[in-house]
Amino acid sequence: MSSGYCAGSVIPIIETVVRLSRECRSRPRRWLEKARAATVADWSKSELTGGCIRCSAGLLKLLKELRVEAKIVLLPGDGIGPEIVAVAEKCLGAVADQFGHQFHLQSALIGGIAIDQTGTALPDETLEVCKAADAVLLGAVGGPKWDDPTASVRPEQGLLKIRKEMGLYANLRPIRTYESLLDASPLKNEIVRGTDILFFRELTGGIYFGNSGQREENGEELVFNEMAYRPSEIERIVRLAGEAARKRREKVTSVDKANVLEVSRLWRRVAASVMKEEFSDVEYDVVLVDAMAMHLLSRPRDFDVVVTGNLFGDILTDEASMLTGSLGLLPSASIGSDGPGLYEPIHGSAPDIAGKGIANPLATLLAVAMLLRHSLALETEATAIENAVDGVLEAGHRTADLARGGPSIGTQEMGQLVIDALSR
Numbered sequence: 165m166s167s168g169y170c171a172g173s174v175i176p177i178i179e180t181v182v183r184l185s186r187e188c189r190s191r192p193r194r195w196l197e198k199a200r201a202a203t204v205a206d207w208s209k210s211e212l213t214g215g216c217i218r219c220s221a222g223l224l225k226l227l228k229e230l231r232v233e234a235k236i237v238l239l240p241g242d243g244i245g246p247e248i249v250a251v252a253e254k255c256l257g258a259v260a261d262q263f264g265h266q267f268h269l270q271s272a273l274i275g276g277i278a279i280d281q282t283g284t285a286l287p288d289e290t291l292e293v294c295k296a297a298d299a300v301l302l303g304a305v306g307g308p309k310w311d312d313p314t315a316s317v318r319p320e321q322g323l324l325k326i327r328k329e330m331g332l333y334a335n336l337r338p339i340r341t342y343e344s345l346l347d348a349s350p351l352k353n354e355i356v357r358g359t360d361i362l363f364f365r366e367l368t369g370g371i372y373f374g375n376s377g378q379r380e381e382n383g384e385e386l387v388f389n390e391m392a393y394r395p396s397e398i399e400r401i402v403r404l405a406g407e408a409a410r411k412r413r414e415k416v417t418s419v420d421k422a423n424v425l426e427v428s429r430l431w432r433r434v435a436a437s438v439m440k441e442e443f444s445d446v447e448y449d450v451v452l453v454d455a456m457a458m459h460l461l462s463r464p465r466d467f468d469v470v471v472t473g474n475l476f477g478d479i480l481t482d483e484a485s486m487l488t489g490s491l492g493l494l495p496s497a498s499i500g501s502d503g504p505g506l507y508e509p510i511h512g513s514a515p516d517i518a519g520k521g522i523a524n525p526l527a528t529l530l531a532v533a534m535l536l537r538h539s540l541a542l543e544t545e546a547t548a549i550e551n552a553v554d555g556v557l558e559a560g561h562r563t564a565d566l567a568r569g570g571p572s573i574g575t576q577e578m579g580q581l582v583i584d585a586l587s588r
């Protein structure tokens with residue numbers, strides 16, 4: 165880095181790098197990347213004034229070209245999981261080759277396959293390697309083989325546990341329609357065109373994590389699941405939603421069921437307070453979840469950032485997938501305050517098409533793009549994947565879920581087209 169550059173330019177960079185390397189001691193593989201992002205940002209804010217223009221420009225270029233070394237854990241899981249993660253693995257390899265990065269990929273067990281091999285849906289070893297990684301990519305878990313309602317262990321428990329144990333409280337689910345796919349949606353073009361919503365689904369609280377149990381009452385079995393939230397759990401996700409809205413169209417919609425549920429009244433009170441006190445510049449409204457299910461299909465363009473609880477977010481985003489044309493198109497990022505993020509398509513293991521080689525791999529490839537952007541700060545690489553997906557769809561290639569009975573291609577073929585488009 166030093167040769168040919170004057171000290172005035174080099175010193176601020178070295179200082180930034182050293183400071184960040186100290187701050188990031190717990191995550192040694194990330195510090196250089198953080199240093200790069202911070203220094204580039206500092207520079208663009210003209211905070212580093214010591215360097216001459218030639219050296220500053222040269223060093224900035226150098227920093228942008230730094231190679232990244234990262235450890236990524238792959239959790240293929242069940243059903244179509246292994247098929248779509250195989251495509252993602254190939255794509256990560258292509259990105260590494262093209263941009264000169266080194267991604268150390270390691271696979272681990274989760275879900276039904278983990279139950280079969282170890283008796284538990286999330287082996288300790290899996291959790292350990294995931295916590296030690298820079299990022300995690302998941303396929304999907306579950307399937308009829310493990311669906312016995314009396315079973316004591318279920319694949320889905322593995323997913324809930326990894327989210328909780330890794331502190332991944334925010335699930336970002338972008339819903340964006342593609343001009344080339346408007347006809348794939350069962351809704352009218354004029355309704356879905358231009359939809360661009362970012363859901364923030366709370367991921368480690370609510371009814372999926374509340375107390376549950378059963379008892380006998382009046383001679384009859386009674387089973388319950390409790391939906392509970394603490395103010396702190398609501399505050400942090402609403403804060404993330406507010407911050408995201410500032411970088412988008414500056415609007416947050418909070419979705420609840422406050423006309424019926426006590427827990428939703430807490431949600432509404434806390435969300436309103438965070439928005440008023442910290443984001444008074446951002447437009448804010450609230451919608452009841454049942455009405456939201458309808459508004460999403462009648463006026464989706466009116467929404468920018470939507471923040472909601474675990475259960476409502478799960479259901480509304482599967483519904484919203486129909487705006488884009490297929491569940492097979494939607495990626496997600498699960499993030500916490502610190503540590504690695506977990507990236508996955510929003511769909512499940514699709515047992516009805518598993519093993520047929522026809523699953524749409526685009527949601528998973530777009531999840532790879534989110535991984536590169538959010539966990540590795542590789543914006544250019546993330547955008548390259550998103551542009552490649554756009555290009556392949558614009559060229560008319562369709563997997564069966566998007567083909568509406570017309571000609572279609574398989575999982576691997578679709579994946580390869582995206583990978584080929586990356587280098588163009």
Ligand SMILES: NC(=O)C1=CN([C@@H]2O[C@H](COP(=O)(O)OP(=O)(O)OC[C@H]3O[C@@H](n4cnc5c(N)ncnc54)[C@H](O)[C@@H]3O)[C@@H](O)[C@H]2O)C=CC1
Pocket residue numbers: 244303304305306307308320323491492493508509510511512513514515516517522523524525527565
């Ligand atoms: N994150 C996860 O691992 C999730 C797991 N599940 C589990 O998945 C299993 C199946 O659940 P379902 O209710 O059937 O939901 P699902 O999301 O697996 O499938 C719903 C429908 O969408 C289709 N589909 C889903 N992904 C697709 C893709 N990439 N390409 C083409 N078509 C696709 C399926 O073929 C099916 O017709 C269950 O065991 C469930 O618990 C469900 C949701 C999330």
Ligand SMILES: CC(C)CC(=O)C(=O)O
Pocket residue numbers: 320323324478510511
């Ligand atoms: C535990 C999962 C199966 C819940 C779900 O459907 C999801 O996260 O999308």
Ligand SMILES: [Mg+2]
Pocket residue numbers: 478479482510
């Ligand atoms: Mg779901």
